[in-house]
Amino acid sequence: MTLPELTAIYPPGTFLAPRLEDPSAKWVPSDLHAVEFMTANLIACAGGFPMLVHKAAMSPDGLELMERCGVNIGSAIETYETPDDYHNALMRRIEDGQTAVFVYPSSVQLPEKKAALVASDCLAHLNNKQNIAQLSGPENIPRRRTIDNGSRDQRDTLVAPIALKIATNEPNAGGLDVAICRRRRHIDRALSRFADAETLIAEELIEAVRNWCVQFAVTADGTVCEIGATEQICIRSGIHAGNLYAVDASPEENVLTIGRSIAEAGSKLGFRGLCGFDILLDRHGKAFVIDLNFRPVSSSAFLYEALRRSNLGTGARFARLAFCRSEGTLAQMIRRCDQGFRDGWIIPLATFEPEFGGLKGGTARMRLMIVADSLKVLHRREQSLAGCGVDFVHMPNRFEQLKHWFRNVI
Structure with a gap:
């Protein structure tokens, strides 16, 4: 493709x-x-x-x-x-x-x-997350209700587990307007963090077996074309921590159908350009839309590069997007990871050297693509990268996934 x-x-x-x-x-x-x-x-x-x-x-x-x-x-x-x-x-x-x-x-x-x-x-x-049902269809979203954040009575009706979200026209990104609340204490923390929000959304917490980011392009004449999809890596609080691309994996047909219908709805309202939508799949095969990003998403360049290398015959079966940072300068960070760059299993998609840009303090950052021909090797390469003094969120291994599933079932 x-x-x-x-x-x-x-x-x-x-x-x-x-x-x-x-x-x-x-x-x-x-x-x-x-x-x-x-x-x-x-x-x-x-x-x-x-x-x-x-x-x-x-x-x-x-x-x-x-x-x-x-x-x-x-x-x-x-x-x-x-x-x-x-x-x-x-x-x-x-x-x-x-x-x-x-x-x-x-x-x-x-x-x-x-x-x-x-x-x-x-x-x-x-x-605005309040408009997801309008754009994707009410049958394609988790059960939800809006909460007046100024009403103590309404806040007191919140019961875990839920996903608590902010309804706002303000800029939002990176999952900072979302809190996964599995216990009452999580709700209390979220309400404290979201104290400045006027309206909240209390949404059924879907225990997903797949978490897709499906991407589309709406061209100048309003035509919608599919770009591709990757699975999302999120920490338990809901914060996005990277993506996983697999050559042999693609979203289920209902996920793609819903994603296309959302892009078409956006096109009718005047949107043009790249966009990406977060769609969960539960164990029954039901798809749930949980977030809409009518803008280029953080994994857009990652998906482009993974597919480009696959088309050239130089890609691996698996690729993982990692948001990385390291103490010291960018040059020092590069030297620590140099063997991975030379061996071809680390690919930089973006770098950041604060001092060169006139910014004081801070750490060097990179968006890296880690590639491998098996998930086992991918996990091992993550460990090697971490051993170089690079900070990022690791993918959960099979044991961690089973533990997460068992905890949620109980």
């Missing part, structure tokens, strides 16, 4: 404006380094599509490593260093007649509507 290039998905004259501009956004990563690193999500599959990316993600050490590992870096990337630099670059392009592809709803005052490919109010509506 050959995926369409971004220049074929987005109309001519558009450019990616990926930065989260709202400094007061509560339901997305608040760490400045994380905010700036997210702008590099698509550099490994950008091709000739123009985009703004923070300078820290384009350091000489990082670019040399990606080229050495055979990753094709975007050819039309413009770097910026400060939020003001980003805003100036954004407005300069718009004044030159280009159209911005915003990843998050933008608070920038635009000179005219056509300055944005998708209007911010449309993005806000599509990504």
Whole structure:
């Protein structure tokens, strides 16, 4: 399967404006380094599509490593260093007649509507969890009800286990607006964390056997095409910690059918571009939509690269996306992991060197693809990477999966 290039998905004259501009956004990563690193999500599959990316993600050490590992870096990337630099670059392009592809709803005052490919109010509506039933069909979501967070009586009716979510038009990402509550104490913690939210969603907690992120593209004329799917790796609290791609695995037909219908619903409302939807499958084969991301997701470049290498005959049976960080500089992090890069089982999809980007403090970061021809070897390579002093969330092994299942059954 050959995926369409971004220049074929987005109309001519558009450019990616990926930065989260709202400094007061509560339901997305608040760490400045994380905010700036997210702008590099698509550099490994950008091709000739123009985009703004923070300078820290384009350091000489990082670019040399990606080229050495055979990753094709975007050819039309413009770097910026400060939020003001980003805003100036954004407005300069718009004044030159280009159209911005915003990843998050933008608070920038635009000179005219056509300055944005998708209007911010449309993005806000599509990504608000309160509207999932409208877009995917009420029969395709877990049982849920809305809670007025200002009402003590309504909050007291919450009973575990549930998934507690925030209904908001504000930017949201990374699972920071979701809490998996298996015990009453988890609900209490979530209510404390979500104290600033006006409306909550109390959703039936689905014990899933598969957790898919299915991705689609909505092209300029509104046509929907399938991009692919990976399984999601999440920690028990619900925070997303990576993805798993398997050559021989694909979502069940009902998952793909529902995903396509969601993309088509978004297309009718004016969405254009890459999008990805989180769909669970329970042990009875029933599919449940739990989150909609009408924007490029963190695994988009990972899926593109895995499929590209598979088409070239250089891919492995399994690939795992890991969000990694390490104390010290990026150069030091690269040296610690160098054998894995040389042996070809670690592939960098994005790197981040704070000092090069004018950011003080912080740690080096990388988005890495770990590849192997068996899950056993993949787990072993995760252990090797961790032994290099790299921090990331490991995939659960078979024993951990069984323990998790047994705990939930009891």
